[in-house]
Amino acid sequence: MDNAYVTTPFGRRAMSLGMLASQQLAEAIEPGTTRNKWKLFRAVCEARPALGVTDRALTVLDALLTFYPNDEISEERGLVVFPSNAQLSIRARGMTAATLRRHLAVLVDAGLILRRDSANGKRYARRDRAGEVEEAFGFSLAPLLARAVEIETLAAQALAARELFKRTKERLTICRRDIAKLIEVAIDEGIDGDWQKVVAIYRAIIDGLPRSPGIETLASALDQLSLLREEIVNRLNFKDKSNKMIANESQIGRHIQNSNPESTYELEPALDDEQGGANFSLHVGESSAALADRKITPNVRSRGGKQFEGSGGQEPLKSFPLGLVMQACPEISAYGPGGQVSSWRDLMSAAVVVRSMLGVSPSAYQEACSTMGPENAASVIACILERGGHINSAGGYLRDLTRRTENGEFAIGPMLMSLVRANGPGRRRAG
Structure with missing residues (x-):
């Protein structure tokens, strides 16, 4: 041509x-x-x-x-x-x-x-x-x-843009799924937070997408949802770390409690029967093996003079003396009648007030009372109040302890001992 x-x-x-x-x-x-x-x-x-x-x-x-x-x-x-x-x-x-x-x-x-x-x-x-x-x-x-070179360049750019759109859409779909399921987990586990507000933010981002969004719109929505997912994950990770820290402290408490059987350390002076008190002491001269065989536990009277048996049929959960509970958890005194706690009735009244303040649902507390016994449930609430800065969701933590109690995996003693040491272990040492 x-x-x-x-x-x-x-x-x-x-x-x-x-x-x-x-x-x-x-x-x-x-x-x-x-x-x-x-x-x-x-x-x-x-x-x-x-x-x-x-x-x-x-x-x-x-x-x-x-x-x-x-x-x-x-x-x-x-x-x-x-x-x-x-x-x-x-x-x-x-x-x-x-x-x-x-x-x-x-x-x-x-x-x-x-x-x-x-x-x-x-x-x-x-x-x-x-x-x-x-x-x-x-x-x-x-x-x-x-124009072959120009056309091939335009084709490569169009293909890359289409692949980017596809990947962005897939990542957006995965992010939406992650957020929905993480919110569901947080609500089911009772993680502390305004999850209704998080759901509202999530829905606002999704509802703002047009029917046929462009790559810029998708990328912007993906950035927003990624930040929201990151915040949710951080909150859940904080909860997980708190639970691990609490578990570690319980293990340390059990180890220290049983590691020095030859010391003379009266943890609680004698209390009258009205307060449900009894002596709790380690005796001089007993070996570790003897202590293990004897399974030292406080000889405590609960309401009606009987130890409470949980609903799961496991070993009954022991109640500790009120004096020991108050030594470990002094903060709950301010919520008792007249600003003090002098009986188990006062402690249980204070626990109801604190339960509401910590955001623990009535059903969670009622379940704890049924499983642990009213005195122990009130003692756990006092411990949660004492450790409030380390527990992200009081309701979720209480439900977890209730479940562990049903499985025979939880004892309140190590928790109280850990708090006694944190509040000054030398203050109650007897001569």
């Missing part, structure tokens, strides 16, 4: 600066440039939004390419195809003549093909005696080959 001159369209079709630019671009094809026509066509399909062509126009371009005799498009083999409208319509899936002309114009305006019209507007080719095409009139694929 000779591109050394300007060709204008036949008939009423007007010439445009865009056509002139396309012709000049077609003349600038680098020598030796070739492309596989179907790979180039797939690149055009990928870059369709950037090129400004419709899917129907691509159907017409596909039909035009089928008339090119080789798979490799090159200037040496010629770049003009000259099918009749009838043949082109057949290969364009039966497209009507009017629709065909409209989409051919779209391809020309998009700078993908050129019209090379004959004097009478017919499409044909002149051949030499050997049958080789000397001159052809029809549609030139020169702009398509000249």
Whole structure:
């Protein structure tokens, strides 16, 4: 094909600066440039939004390419195809003549093909005696080959953008799922926090997404949800660390309590029966083995003179003297009648006040009373108040202790001993 001159369209079709630019671009094809026509066509399909062509126009371009005799498009083999409208319509899936002309114009305006019209507007080719095409009139694929690098770049960008959109949407879906299930866990476990407000924030972000969001909108929503998920996870991790710290302190308390059997350390002076008191002391001269066999526990009277038996049928949970509880948990005194606690009744009254203040639900406290006994449940509330700065959710912690009590895994003694030491272990040492 000779591109050394300007060709204008036949008939009423007007010439445009865009056509002139396309012709000049077609003349600038680098020598030796070739492309596989179907790979180039797939690149055009990928870059369709950037090129400004419709899917129907691509159907017409596909039909035009089928008339090119080789798979490799090159200037040496010629770049003009000259099918009749009838043949082109057949290969364009039966497209009507009017629709065909409209989409051919779209391809020309998009700078993908050129019209090379004959004097009478017919499409044909002149051949030499050997049958080789000397001159052809029809549609030139020169702009398509000249813009091959640009088209391939646009296709790569479109593919990358589509992959980014897909990954962002998948990450958003996973983030939504994570947040919904983490909130559910937090509520079920009684983790402290305004979870209704968190749900409202979550719903506001999701409801703000349009029906067909763009990548910027999705990325912004993903950033917001990621921050929200991070905050929820941090709060749950804090709760988990608090539970581990409490468990470690309980283990340390049990170890220290049983590690020095030969010391004379009266933990609690004798109390009268009305207060439910009894002596709790370690005796001089007993070996560790003897202590283990004797299973030292306070000989305590509970209400009605009986030890409370939990609902699970396990070993009864022992109640400790009121004096020891108050020595370990002095803060609860301020919530008793008249600002002091002088009996188990006073402690249980104070525990009801503190329970409400700590956000423990009535059902959680009632379950603790049924499982541990009223005195022990009140003692646990006093311990939770004393350690308030280390417990994120008092309600969840109490439910966990109740469950462990049912399984025979919890004893209140180590908790009280740990708090006694924290509040000054030497203050109650007897002579």
